[in-house]
Amino acid sequence: MELAWAFQRQRYLERSLFDLKLALGYASKRMAKYVLQIRPLEEGGYLATSPVLQGFLVQAETVEKVLQLAPGVAQALVEAMRDKGVAPAEALQTVEAPFHVEVLLPL
Numbered sequence: 671m672e673l674a675w676a677f678q679r680q681r682y683l684e685r686s687l688f689d690l691k692l693a694l695g696y697a698s699k700r701m702a703k704y705v706l707q708i709r710p711l712e713e714g715g716y717l718a719t720s721p722v723l724q725g726f727l728v729q730a731e732t733v734e735k736v737l738q739l740a741p742g743v744a745q746a747l748v749e750a751m752r753d754k755g756v757a758p759a760e761a762l763q764t765v766e767a768p769f770h771v772e773v774l775l776p777l
Contacts, residue, residue: 702762723747
């Protein structure tokens with residue numbers, strides 16, 4: 671049991687480091703931040719919504735997977751809004767490097 675937990679934690683930390691390197695690669699691009707609300711589902715897995723991005727939904731088996739999928743879903747949603755002539759939510763805050771990121775760490 672301890673070995674499985676240690677492996678999962680190691681994998682999560684490696685993924686977080688990858689995400690951080692990816693974020694640093696975007697340092698020259700314009701970025702926006704948004705809030706996610708992630709809640710467990712009765713049938714298992716997790717569902718993420720955003721009070722800032724209307725229509726944003728991500729469902730996955732783990733919180734880590736939700737966090738992995740969220741940026742791509744948000745970007746596709748914002749691009750679709752712009753294509754339809756709908757301005758993205760004013761609550762989207764533009765941010766510039768250096769980025770300040772909160773990281774979830776399973777305990």
